[in-house]
Amino acid sequence: MEPNIWPQIVRNSNQISKTSKRKPNVFRQFLKPESFKAFSEQTALIIVDTPKSEPPGASPAVNSLSIHAVLKHFVGGNGGSDDIGSDETELQQHQRLEKLYVSTRAAKHFQRDIVRGMEGYIVTGNKQVEIGTKLSEDSRKYGCENTCTSGNTLSKVALSYSKARAQIEKERDNMLKLFRTQVTEPLRAMIVGSPLEDARHLAQKYDRVRQETESQVIDVARCQARVRETNVNPENISKLEASEMKLHELKSNMATLGKEAASAMAAVEGQQQRLTLQRLIAMVEAERTYHQRVLEILNQLEAEMLSERQNSETPHMGAADSTKPPPCNVSEYFVSQTFDRSTDGTGYFLGEVIHAYQAESDVELTLALGDYVVVRKVTNSGWAEGECKGKAGWFPFQFVERRERVLASKVAEVF
Template sequence: MEAIRKQATKLREQAAKQQQEVLKRFSGGLGGSDNGIPNEAELLQHQNLEKLYISTRAGKFQRDIVQGLEGYIVTGSKQIEIGTKLSEDARKYATKNICTSSSTLSKAALSYSMARAQMEKEHDILLKALETQVAEPLRAMIVGVPLEEARHLAQRYDRVRQEAESQAIEVSRWQARARESNSNPEYMSKLESAEIKLHELKSSMVTLGKEASASMAAVEAQQQRLTLQRLITMVEAEHNHHQRVLQILDQLETELNCSRNLSWNLSHSLHK
């Protein structure tokens, strides 16, 4: 039993030592820090890429805006349909009314019909603007080539980084075998080959990391800039829409009040 415990302890110590050697070699480079990038710099680069990858996330915020607008446009189209029906009903009443006592309500209904038709037209203009000036550009951004290329570079970097980590473990294994065999020529040759491959992988990792970081940063900046502009466009379109609708309502309210006052005055004069 005691022998088993000693063997287990020895194996744990060897595993811990091997792991430390791997981390040291991977972070410090081949034969020293001059042959690789510093661990802190590599870690910062990796963390920065992860943040950029999460930030862009295939245009998640942009996708949310598009989905929201799609629902808004569907609902708005239904509202236009209902409003147009209301306008038609008011127009029919105005043209077919047979009330003999007064035509005031008919005139008011006609004014309302025309105003409602104008408002629904403005509503349709708004929905088309939201689709063509906001939703479509954001859709193009979501599936755009720059984003796909940047994320592809980031994925390639991550694969090479994993390969380099695995290769560092392989180098550590051949180092241990070479030491145990008193620098056996065959083991030394394989160790040298493993170190060369690790150096190549780390060199590729550094290059890909820089390219991916620059590409992802450019995409992120473009996303931020263009999305902000689309938000401003959306707000401006809604602001202009509500202003025009308010003008229509102001005019309609004035016309209806004039009709009511005229009707009251006429009724009052008839009862004198």
């Protein structure tokens, strides 16, 4: 054998070893001094056995084919198609497991980041609830004491603010509870759950068997070298057969474990993706609901506060002012002849509220859209006096419409 073929063998072995991250270790093992003699004799044997059908000028091609045959022979036993380095199925399985491992690890870290972030948000939110509740209590206390001697506008506003603030903090507390039960607890359970750990253990077991298989490939190559170095030796042949049988079992176990690990890791990956997405959606929905409710509360509070301020700044009107209800003890405000024809024998009739009305004083009646009112009096100034849900008072007459027929259930609600 020509001496200059060894650099080519080394280069070729390094090229083939790129198909596996661990394969370079295998070839370096063969090129160590203690294995050099067996390797060279085996190489010479195979090159000698190579067919001489090529023309004299084609020696590089012959050398390349011979080198490839040597390397395949060493790592695969007999250069069969089940060689661990050239087995594309096993290589794809290994690469897929690596990608699944990276994917599940990244998803686990993302879930942990969400849990940590939400736990911090919950702690801060609980502190805000505590502060807001204290502010609500202080506002209620001032409103109830009503120490102002020139009016009670601020006291009323303080009571309204106290009520609204308490509602806001209740909504905030509900949102934080949803964060805890719908987001952090499910994600934390999956982070430490058994499916992920079981799948990772399978992947690690597969990796150990794969490393053991590669070591066994080296052992088979050594046994083959010993058999070829010596004459017929039953002991060496028995060791070779046992080593090859063990290699076959390891390859079979590796293939089975690879499929199981890939299936388990893929299932965990899908579960991670689905559950994390669901928890994020639940988190956003809870926060959106909270802000919607807070906006409604603040809009209502603002309207009440502006109304109180307007009432306090507007000069008091006389009794003849049409914007105020007439006194209840003035007889000239009884229903006029125009309305006599629309009342029954007692002078009362039922009216349905078509526009909501908020009472501005103790003598006025608050009406909600759809309520039914027993109308007792109607004045020429456009005000009416009646009863709704057990309360009596004045209200704008144009806010109700007469109804001839009313369901019995609606009549019961009036009283």
